[in-house]
């Protein structure tokens with residue numbers, strides 16, 4: 001199994017999940033904009049996971065769910081009851097569909113306006129920051145005082161939320177300003193597997 005990643009991206013959450021699952025895999029660093037990688041994922045985005053079926057899997061939510069489902073002993077996925085599955089799906093959809101996309105206009109404002117002036121870019125960033133803050137506040141409320149994103153326990157949602165919330169350090173309000181997200185960070189930063197992945201993925 002091969003995980004295609006770029007440093008600091010949501011693909012690193014998949015790497016953490018694979019480590020937690022004790023899966024056998026190779027992490028392959030890519031330039032997501034390169035021609036070679038577009039042959040693996042035509043959408044030019046990481047993560048992609050090649051399990052040898054002839055087509056790499058894409059979409060972080062689906063990949064993380066696949067890792068959780070194929071490694072049940074690691075208990076990284078939802079509780080099996082319908083409400084448990086719903087809450088997990090709702091959480092992952094928020095993280096990948098609302099939280100992650102909120103950051104992109106802040107980091108790449110030129111993609112979100114045809115006006116090339118500095119003022120236009122500043123406006124996009126200001127609007128983006130309001131969405132990021134709203135999503136961070138929602139994540140903070142989801143986490144609560146135990147430091148976990150889903151039902152008071154360690155799941156792939158923790159890995160994804162942690163890696164994405166790190167991006168807030170580059171915005172006017174960092175994760176340290178949100179008390180429950182700070183609790184998640186304390187748990188993640190004291191996890192040996194997480195520390196190893198952060199070190200290796202940034203190398």
Ligand SMILES: N[C@@H](CCC(=O)N[C@@H](CS)C(=O)NCC(=O)O)C(=O)O
Nearest residue numbers: 009010032044045046047059060096
């Ligand atoms: N919907 C995709 C989005 C993946 C995505 O945007 N990945 C980012 C890294 S976190 C990326 O590779 N972006 C490249 C780009 O937008 O140019 C998913 O959830 O996996």
